[in-house]
Amino acid sequence: MSALAEILFGGLFQGSLYAMMAVGLALVWTTIGVFNFSHGVFMMLGAYIAWQLVEIGLPAAVAFPVAVVVMAGVGWILQASVVRPLIGRPNIVLVVVITTLAAGSLIENGALTIWGPRSKQIPALIDGNTTIGGVGVSLHQIAIIVITPLILAALWVFLNRTRLGLALRAVAQNEDASHLVGLNVTALYGLAFAIAASLAGLAGIFMGGYRFMSPVMGSDPLLKALIVVVFGGISSISGPIFAAYLIGFFEAACSYYFGLYWTPALLFGVLILTLMVRPEGIFASRSRGLA
């Protein structure tokens, strides 16, 4: 019983963090058709900005939303500086890998210069611990498990039930036709990056509340998010969400039965097998689109 509870809880928790990261990555891929390798840095920066705001005396309830909004601005600026000028070029996918990696490296080292290498921590969403099914868990983690699906649902409603969301889905499917109905394609690209950066920043705040932060804290989650989107299929945003939780459960089960040491190897083994059988990802359709 407690084994099951532990795997279930661990899976839900890790899955939530992966989903928050992967959804932003998938959003940028589906709308713009590029991979954002500074996505992990967005996560780190969100956490550090939140830490800084708490440090100057703001309550967490103010600091966290402000950090998320600031991250939207950061995402927009990054898009305008290292992605937008390259749109329309051949090889844009590879070129943007380089430019976003470079920008990420700059921001990472900038954070190291500003905030130093010492580990930091930000306040938990909710303090305290409890026991569920014989497993001790923190209320912070439970809050993350509850909040994440709400945020993902809100994103779904935004994409599927609002005019602006409709415009984002349209741009993902056909850029020329989007121009011809008068959409502001450049602004929509900026918006996709802004949303992705906010979600990553929020994931960073979640992580900074239970684990020590460092300027490189985003690189492992970025790797995991990449696995998630490759595994789930990058052509939609629902695919990566399912895949995020699936991988969360898989990791939790592996860690429980085989130990943390074997988990990455097993995860990559499954990924390679998946790609051999279904190269487009398990939940994917062959076309790009937000659904």
Add this chain to the structure above:
Amino acid sequence: MTPVLTVEGVTAGYGRVTVLHDISLEAGRFGNVGLFGPNGHGKTTLLRAISGLLKPKSGSIRFDGQDIAGLSARAIVGTGLIHVPQGNRLFPDLSIADCMALGAYSARARPHEAENREKVIKLFPKLAQRWRQRVRTLSGGERQMVSIGTALMSHPRLLILDEPTLGLAPKIKDELCASVMDISRGGVPLIVVEQDIEFLLELTQQLYLVNHGAVATEIKPGESLDHGEIMSMYFGH
């Protein structure tokens, strides 16, 4: 009548390749305009330059007195010049309802959304039956109806159609022709690119033969041509 659209000395292309060489024409003086000519000679490129998808290297494009060459596609949509691109590729995973909402996205079209939706449904009743269906699940003819319907939602003052009958069965072509005629009678002038000469002769009053990125021949109303003469222009005999 003064022309609605005047294209003067436009040169345009992709990268180093120039497709349009100093092309000039005007539309709206004698009614609807048809463009025809061999594939790969610049008809679609010309339409892309007019609607702002492609920035002309030189020349002027005037729509209703305003120079629109070099404006963004979005700004041009805002003037009421609406372009239906070739091949009804549109938005495959959106529903018809979504496409219609997108058509009415511009600030100019939004106040007329309900009224234009009625018009589209009246013109293409078939679409109403499939309103929530994804575009990719529709037939070629229905997809073309969605393309034209989306453009009507944009409240056009001039409608540009790029090969609307491409790949359609003859019966569906005739239906579409009748619908497009209705649109024209409703007071929206047309520019139509078409390979089907019968379709063009029925729909338009003025024809341009576009060859090697320039106007080779202009056929004004009254200078009616038969099919054979046009075919010989095509093939240069």
